[in-house]
Amino acid sequence: MGLIISVDIGGTQIRAALYRRDSLNALRVEKIKTLAEQPGVFQRLEGLVASIWPSDEKVDAIGLASPGPLDPHTGTIIATPNIKEWRNFPLGETLSEKFGVPVFMDNDANLACMGEWKYGAGQGHHNVLFLTISTGIGGGVIVHDRLLQGFHGLAAELGHVTILPDGPMCGCGKRGHIEALASGPAIVQYIREQVKAGRTSSLANLKNLTTRDVVEAARNGDLLALETMQRAGKYLGIAVANYLAIFDPSIVIFGGGVSQSGPVLFDAFHASLNETVFDPTYLKNLAFARAALGDDAGLLGALALATVSTPDH
Amino acid sequence: MGLIISVDIGGTQIRAALYRRDSLNALRVEKIKTLAEQPGVFQRLEGLVASIWPSDEKVDAIGLASPGPLDPHTGTIIATPNIKEWRNFPLGETLSEKFGVPVFMDNDANLACMGEWKYGAGQGHHNVLFLTISTGIGGGVIVHDRLLQGFHGLAAELGHVTILPDGPMCGCGKRGHIEALASGPAIVQYIREQVKAGRTSSLANLKNLTTRDVVEAARNGDLLALETMQRAGKYLGIAVANYLAIFDPSIVIFGGGVSQSGPVLFDAFHASLNETVFDPTYLKNLAFARAALGDDAGLLGALALATVSTPDH
Numbered sequence: 001m002g003l004i005i006s007v008d009i010g011g012t013q014i015r016a017a018l019y020r021r022d023s024l025n026a027l028r029v030e031k032i033k034t035l036a037e038q039p040g041v042f043q044r045l046e047g048l049v050a051s052i053w054p055s056d057e058k059v060d061a062i063g064l065a066s067p068g069p070l071d072p073h074t075g076t077i078i079a080t081p082n083i084k085e086w087r088n089f090p091l092g093e094t095l096s097e098k099f100g101v102p103v104f105m106d107n108d109a110n111l112a113c114m115g116e117w118k119y120g121a122g123q124g125h126h127n128v129l130f131l132t133i134s135t136g137i138g139g140g141v142i143v144h145d146r147l148l149q150g151f152h153g154l155a156a157e158l159g160h161v162t163i164l165p166d167g168p169m170c171g172c173g174k175r176g177h178i179e180a181l182a183s184g185p186a187i188v189q190y191i192r193e194q195v196k197a198g199r200t201s202s203l204a205n206l207k208n209l210t211t212r213d214v215v216e217a218a219r220n221g222d223l224l225a226l227e228t229m230q231r232a233g234k235y236l237g238i239a240v241a242n243y244l245a246i247f248d249p250s251i252v253i254f255g256g257g258v259s260q261s262g263p264v265l266f267d268a269f270h271a272s273l274n275e276t277v278f279d280p281t282y283l284k285n286l287a288f289a290r291a292a293l294g295d296d297a298g299l300l301g302a303l304a305l306a307t308v309s310t311p312d313h
Numbered sequence: 314m315g316l317i318i319s320v321d322i323g324g325t326q327i328r329a330a331l332y333r334r335d336s337l338n339a340l341r342v343e344k345i346k347t348l349a350e351q352p353g354v355f356q357r358l359e360g361l362v363a364s365i366w367p368s369d370e371k372v373d374a375i376g377l378a379s380p381g382p383l384d385p386h387t388g389t390i391i392a393t394p395n396i397k398e399w400r401n402f403p404l405g406e407t408l409s410e411k412f413g414v415p416v417f418m419d420n421d422a423n424l425a426c427m428g429e430w431k432y433g434a435g436q437g438h439h440n441v442l443f444l445t446i447s448t449g450i451g452g453g454v455i456v457h458d459r460l461l462q463g464f465h466g467l468a469a470e471l472g473h474v475t476i477l478p479d480g481p482m483c484g485c486g487k488r489g490h491i492e493a494l495a496s497g498p499a500i501v502q503y504i505r506e507q508v509k510a511g512r513t514s515s516l517a518n519l520k521n522l523t524t525r526d527v528v529e530a531a532r533n534g535d536l537l538a539l540e541t542m543q544r545a546g547k548y549l550g551i552a553v554a555n556y557l558a559i560f561d562p563s564i565v566i567f568g569g570g571v572s573q574s575g576p577v578l579f580d581a582f583h584a585s586l587n588e589t590v591f592d593p594t595y596l597k598n599l600a601f602a603r604a605a606l607g608d609d610a611g612l613l614g615a616l617a618l619a620t621v622s623t624p625d626h
Binding site for chain 2 (some may be wrong): 069078126127143144146148149150151152153154155156157158160161163164165172174177235236240241245246247248250275276278279281284285286295301
């Protein structure tokens with residue numbers, strides 16, 4: 001049984017791990033700093049992979065998770081927010097040539113979804129909706145036991161779907177996306193606007209306001225904070241109702257820091273979902289879960305992708 | 314090579330056809346009136362299928378298209394707007410027992426999509442978005458060469474997705490669905506509301522107003538009619554922009570009467586789509602097409618489903 005090497009490219013560090021197919025216990029794990037502003041990221045990545053390459057066993061494939069946008073069909077990094085020198089960079093092909101094995105890659109949200117499906121909260125499900133809610137909202141979808149990738153490899157951008165035309169501006173420059181209504185920055189932004197408009201709040205004078213502060217204040221009875229979390233929950237409910245009508249999954253998995261907000265977010269979410277869902281049948285036996293793989297989601301998602309994409313020798 | 318029997322259940326008639334696998338020329342076609350209000354629809358359907366059953370060759374499977382909602386996994390009609398006696402009726406199983414062959418079924422919009430993909434406008438595409446716009450808005454999606462069905466078999470209800478919270482009431486009882494903004498009845502309703510509110514229009518005194526009248530008036534320079542079609546086009550553009558970010562298809566196929574409105578609808582549609590699409594890459598090499606199969610979409614979609622679902626003997 002061959003081995004798989006997984007790589008998770010992050011803004012601050014790049015991690016690589018050596019796995020036996022479908023075993024979650026890494027045989028070796030190494031990491032380096034990304035040093036994204038300095039040239040030679042690829043050479044550092046190459047050295048990292050070489051450092052865990054086995055001397056006596058065959059590697060079937062390399063799986064790789066990277067922030068997008070990227071083209072999983074060609075293995076090209078189109079652009080990544082962190083690594084400036086990687087623009088339209090054929091990362092998969094270059095890495096494949098260096099090591100003589102196929103490279104399979106996708107963006108971090110898609111692979112987190114795939115990891116949760118194969119090894120985490122989504123095991124046993126055939127149709128999975130995954131949403132990660134933090135500084136942005138990312139999505140991944142398993143449709144009939146396969147990762148949804150699409151024609152250009154850009155499917156499942158579930159944070160960038162308009163649900164409130166003429167709504168607040170999203171980080172991407174478009175209006176009314178769910179990311180502009182329910183992500184961490186959207187929550188903080190709404191508090192700031194309301195305070196500016198004269199609303200009182202215990203958060204009014206807080207500098208460097210975070211979603212965690214808002215959640216804490218909401219739990220402590222701050223009305224503006226509670227209303228803000230409920231507003232995010234309401235729109236999240238509308239978005240998920242839409243995704244149920246679109247994908248009809250058997251499980252919805254939430255990842256990311258904002259999804260740890262508890263009842264101040266999720267009470268409003270479920271109320272909104274129940275109110276707006278097209279048909280109650282979608283909710284029948286529908287599971288809700290929190291992402292289970294934590295920091296290893298990228299590595300394990302890349303392992304899952306490489307494993308399903310290559311025959312077992 | 315075995316034969317396939319296709320059945321298309323409509324509100325006024327039921328059609329059945331005998332095909333050789335993947336040949337579009339029916340060997341036999343018969344139809345009967347549905348007589349939906351009278352009992353015994355199943356017995357009439359059984360007789361219809363028997364009337365085209367071949368005496369000397371093997372039938373591999375029956376494919377069946379019906380208005381939804383239905384469960385394609387179990388072959389159960391949950392409810393159909395026309396045939397009152399079919400509530401939670403195990404149509405697939407009952408038909409399969411009668412004729413001793415497997416029965417594969419799905420709703421008419423999904424199967425129209427499948428038919429277009431296999432035999433019509435979507436041939437050669439692996440990721441297809443199909444929207445039919447008439448009295449309602451129905452959808453179907455091919456993801457990586459497979460019909461999207463979902464956990465309960467209720468996926469791709471693309472007309473019942475909220476894009477304008479607090480918007481107009483949809484026929485289904487929820488607000489702001491694209492069906493409530495761009496279907497035929499939504500267009501007529503908007504004209505009526507605006508006339509009631511005092512707007513002048515050549516349509517003001519027309520009884521039994523239809524979308525065709527609105528399109529005609531828009532072409533003839535009626536400002537309210539034009540604005541109404543542009544409004545429908547605008548929201549349709551937002552909906553399709555969302556579906557690009559969600560599915561990233563290589564082709565968008567439009568069916569249904571409203572999709573024959575021409576530039577008065579589609580100029581505004583494309584302007585809105587170009588403005589709201591998350592990333593211009595989605596539009597790269599994206600094809601737009603009109604449905605090609607016409608009245609045979611149901612029969613051919615059922616043929617496609619039965620063909621891909623059974624091995625060729």
